[in-house]
Amino acid sequence: xxxxxxxxxxxxxxxxxxxxxxxxxxxxxxxxxxxxxxxxxxxxxxxxxxxxxxxxxxxxxxxxxxxxxxxxxxxxxxxxxxxxxxxxxxxxxxxxxxxxxxxxxxxxxxxxxxxxxxxxxxxxxxxxxxxxxxxxxxxxxxxxxxxxxxxxxxxxxxxxxxxxxxxxxxxxxxxxxxxxxxxxxxxxxxxxxxxxxxxxxxxxxxxxxxxxxxxxxxxxxxxxxxxxxxxxxxxxxxxxxxxxxxxxxxxxxxxxxxxxxxxxxxxxx
Amino acid sequence: xxxxxxxxxxxxxxxxxxxxxxxxxxxxxxxxxxxxxxxxxxxxxxxxxxxxxxxxxxxxxxxxxxxxxxxxxxxxxxxxxxxxxxxxxxxxxxxxxxxxxxxxxxxxxxxxxxxxxxxxxxxxxxxxxxxxxxxxxxxxxxxxxxxxxxxxxxxxxxxxxxxxxxxxxxxxxxxxxxxxxxxxxxxxxxxxxxxxxxxxxxxxxxxxxxxxxxxxxxxxxxxxxxxxxxxxxxxxxxxxxxxxxxxxxxxxxxxxxxxxxxxxxxxxxxxxxxxxxxxxxxxxxxxxxxxxxxxxxxxxxxxxxxxxxxxxxxxxxxxxxxxxxxxxxxxxxxxxxxxxxxxxxxxxxxxxxxxxxxxxxxxxxxxxxxxxxxxxxx
Numbered sequence: 001x002x003x004x005x006x007x008x009x010x011x012x013x014x015x016x017x018x019x020x021x022x023x024x025x026x027x028x029x030x031x032x033x034x035x036x037x038x039x040x041x042x043x044x045x046x047x048x049x050x051x052x053x054x055x056x057x058x059x060x061x062x063x064x065x066x067x068x069x070x071x072x073x074x075x076x077x078x079x080x081x082x083x084x085x086x087x088x089x090x091x092x093x094x095x096x097x098x099x100x101x102x103x104x105x106x107x108x109x110x111x112x113x114x115x116x117x118x119x120x121x122x123x124x125x126x127x128x129x130x131x132x133x134x135x136x137x138x139x140x141x142x143x144x145x146x147x148x149x150x151x152x153x154x155x156x157x158x159x160x161x162x163x164x165x166x167x168x169x170x171x172x173x174x175x176x177x178x179x180x181x182x183x184x185x186x187x188x189x190x191x192x193x194x195x196x197x198x199x200x201x202x203x204x205x206x207x208x209x210x211x212x213x214x215x216x217x218x219x220x221x222x223x224x225x226x227x228x229x230x231x232x233x234x235x236x237x238x239x240x241x242x243x244x245x246x247x248x249x250x251x252x253x254x255x256x257x258x259x260x261x262x263x264x265x266x267x268x269x
Numbered sequence: 270x271x272x273x274x275x276x277x278x279x280x281x282x283x284x285x286x287x288x289x290x291x292x293x294x295x296x297x298x299x300x301x302x303x304x305x306x307x308x309x310x311x312x313x314x315x316x317x318x319x320x321x322x323x324x325x326x327x328x329x330x331x332x333x334x335x336x337x338x339x340x341x342x343x344x345x346x347x348x349x350x351x352x353x354x355x356x357x358x359x360x361x362x363x364x365x366x367x368x369x370x371x372x373x374x375x376x377x378x379x380x381x382x383x384x385x386x387x388x389x390x391x392x393x394x395x396x397x398x399x400x401x402x403x404x405x406x407x408x409x410x411x412x413x414x415x416x417x418x419x420x421x422x423x424x425x426x427x428x429x430x431x432x433x434x435x436x437x438x439x440x441x442x443x444x445x446x447x448x449x450x451x452x453x454x455x456x457x458x459x460x461x462x463x464x465x466x467x468x469x470x471x472x473x474x475x476x477x478x479x480x481x482x483x484x485x486x487x488x489x490x491x492x493x494x495x496x497x498x499x500x501x502x503x504x505x506x507x508x509x510x511x512x513x514x515x516x517x518x519x520x521x522x523x524x525x526x527x528x529x530x531x532x533x534x535x536x537x538x539x540x541x542x543x544x545x546x547x548x549x550x551x552x553x554x555x556x557x558x559x560x561x562x563x564x565x566x567x568x569x570x571x572x573x574x575x576x577x578x579x580x581x582x583x584x585x586x587x588x589x590x591x592x593x594x595x596x597x598x599x600x601x602x603x604x605x606x607x608x609x610x611x612x613x614x615x616x617x618x619x620x621x622x623x624x625x626x627x628x629x630x631x632x633x634x635x636x637x638x639x640x641x642x643x644x645x646x647x
Contacts (some may be wrong), residue, residue: 078472163354167433168371181358248360 009047019244026050026237040179050238053208054224059212060242063220066121067246070135070205070216071195077140078194079187087175091161101150113203120207134208135216139198145190153179177249192251199247271320271345271440272297278327280313281371286496289497291325295441295473295490297509297583301502302476302488306520310497311608312478315443317477319348331441332462342371351450352427352572355418360427362401362414368437369397402467404436407469408561424455426461433468442467442474446612448483451508460487483523484510486539494516518559524600527565529572529592531558531628539628541574542594547623559627562587565601567611568620574599575616590619 009161020040025033029046054060088094089101115138123134156179164174180187202218215223222241273295280288287310295301303311316322318329320341325587329337336344347368355364370379374397376404377383378390385391400444405411408428420428427447434442447463450454464487467474478484485505492502493516499515512518518526531541539548541558573593573605580587586608588601593616599618611617623640630636 084280157352157354160356161355162319162341163317163348163350164356165321165341166348167345167368168320169367173371178356182356238644243396 006247009225022218022237023241025234026241027079028234030232030234034178046234047238050232050234052238053081053232053235054242058220058224058239060220060228060239063215063217063243064214064246066214067199067217067243069132071198073132074139074198075134075194077193078142078190081141082149082190083180083183083187084172084175085146087179089146089150091156091158092171093116102152104143104146108147110143116204117208123208129208130210130214132214135151135205135214138204142194142220145194148186148190149183152183196247204222272299272330273316273441274330275318275474276328278314278317278324278329279323280310280317280322287497288317288324288539289580291494291497291499293492293499293502295475297447297473298471299489300467300474300476300487301490301492302478302484304478304481304484304520305494307479311479311494312445313635314494315477316350316477317447319443320344328529331413345440346443347437347439347441348445349427349447351446353418353430353450355426355433357418357427360415360417361405361410361421362398364396364429365401365404365432365436368433369400370394372596373397376579394607400436401432404432407466408432423451424459426452427459427481431463431466435470436555438470442470442472442475444474446478447476448478449466449480454482463487481523485521485598491521493520495520511635512627513635515557515559515629515635518627518629522561524562524602525588526627527560527562527597527599529558529560529596529597529599539638542592544572545641546626547627547641548626548628548638550636550638552628552636554634555631557633558627559629560621562600562602564621564625565599566603566621567617567621569618571618571620572599573616574619575614576611579611581605581608590617625637 003142010155022039024042027045027047028042029044029048029049032044032046051173070161089097091103119138120129123129123137127133128137160182161174161179164178169177200218202222203214204220205216205221207215212220212223221236221239221243226235273293275294276292278288278291279286291310291314293301293303293314293425298474313322317327318335318378320339324337327337328335331344331346349388359367371435373393374384375391376385378393385394402411402414405414408426408431410428410432411426411428413421421429427450427550431633434444440444444463448459448513452609463476467632476483476487488505490502491505493500493508493514501508501517503511503513506519510522512521515528519528529541531546533539533553537551537553539546539550539558540557543552546558548558571625574590575588575593576588578589580589584605586603586605587596588603588607588611590599590601591597592599599619610624623638626638628636628638
């Protein structure tokens with residue numbers, strides 16, 4: 001038991017180290033960051049200076065708001081499309097179901113960089129470049145989400161759905177009132193996955209966004225580096241801390257729920 | 270008051286026929302048990318009546334409405350599932366309320382938070398809640414209304430499923446092996462409760478089970494199904510005492526009915542292994558003679574048998590023996606006093622009253638027989 005805790009603690013420290021290093025560097029003056037000796041705790045606090053520089057020079061709150069809009073929009077539409085699609089593929093019998101599911105599996109194999117060019121051309125052709133739509137639309141249909149929900153819904157007992165139909169629910173009601181509430185673990189797992197990957201995504205925003213107006217947090221850090229900071233690593237780390245802060249806070253607040261959601265899958269009986 | 274009429278229902282899964290033209294009527298207020306071994310098609314038939322499964326041919330009428338092409342919700346029936354099929358994310362109260370809420374509240378009124386603010390929704394919800402409590406009370410669920418199914422025992426879940434079926438006052442109940450997941454003691458108790466619910470509601474009920482004890486104790490009428498066909502539909506007494514088919518005789522009754530190869534001569538006199546059985550019939554040739562275990566008793570004359578062992582049941586004895594001429598196993602249910610005078614291995618004769626013997630033809634159908642006064646009863 002004690003050995004297990006020691007191993008877990010060691011692994012935890014390993015995983016946390018880069019983040020701690022970033023936080024530490026964000027409150028150090030540049031001279032201290034580049035010193036040859038290693039120390040986490042700063043001798044001289046430069047937090048006000050570093051964070052002040054970031055907040056004064058780039059619209060941090062605006063980037064964060066963009067991140068919330070983009071990630072929230074993507075997640076909303078992904079759930080809106082993937083939950084009914086997963087339900088239909090798992091539980092309804094219709095001609096072409098096998099082909100449709102095959103297409104989803106095929107979609108899983110395509111890396112997101114492959115359709116980037118055609119999507120860019122399409123967005124440009126429709127005059128959508130540098131807009132929330134361009135940031136959200138390409139990700140609204142997630143093959144991974146459909147696959148994940150389809151697998152999860154397959155395990156739901158058919159009798160539960162039959163009972164719902166006898167109780168007077170239509171298929172649409174069944175999806176949102178019976179299937180989704182019983183798929184919280186899958187929905188939470190997917191939400192974490194989706195929000196984290198799009199919050200941190202740099203590739204697509206870099207392609208379709210040109211100014212500060214629609215820049216996402218990751219792009220904001222990049223702008224800050226190229227335009228303002230130069231080699232001011234303290235300020236850059238401060239920018240990075242600010243951009244990752246919402247995700248960290250969201251996880252800490254919801255941690256208990258996530259774990260509960262994954263631990264209590266009591267559908268038996 | 271509505272009954273259920275099923276006529277000529279056929280269902281195939283691929284090339285395998287599951288239902289071969291089944292017709293059955295459940296009169297208004299009647300409790301019919303559909304009993305048969307696993308895989309005989311009884312659950313499929315029930316699902317077709319509920320509308321969960323479709324029939325390849327045949328008609329279903331509930332009350333005077335043909336429902337064959339209606340969706341499950343439009344058929345006005347309630348079903349209790351073997352797995353209970355409660356909504357795991359809803360409390361007991363919400364589970365029971367679902368059928369009412371889906372029918373009485375409009376789509377906007379069902380919305381999670383906003384719905385409660387709509388005019389009229391509050392009054393409708395209060396009425397629903399009152400009916401939920403009224404349905405839950407007789408089943409002893411009042412104290413459990415705010416728990417979730419995961420926190421309930423199997424018996425309690427079963428009762429919630431019953432309450433959810435009753436609350437809507439449907440035209441008919443369908444019950445699919447509702448007791449099979451309960452332990453033996455609870456099963457007997459819940460059996461009683463289901464019969465009481467049926468009496469109180471007075472609604473046509475079709476009850477699917479593979480347990481003949483449930484069928485015989487609960488039902489007004491028992492329908493025995495095998496191989497996708499209904500073999501006999503009759504009162505429990507008639508099914509037991511007067512089976513129309515050898516398969517029905519073999520399926521109903523525990524221990525299993527004794528069967529012996531018999532023969533009718535040109536005059537219709539029945540013999541078993543060359544000995545007269547005291548019966549006359551119109552049939553000729555090879556027959557099967559069937560005797561309930563309680564019809565056999567040690568007697569001065571009768572079937573020659575070799576006892577093998579005795580089982581003491583408390584209120585009686587089961588004598589396991591073999592028919593001496595051909596080794597067919599025989600079981601006799603005897604009074605406990607009969608123990609004296611019975612020794613394993615010591616040959617004896619097992620007699621029966623000719624009136625209690627059942628004769629079946631080579632095709633398994635029942636053949637009429639009467640006691641033959643001209644012969645000495647075996």
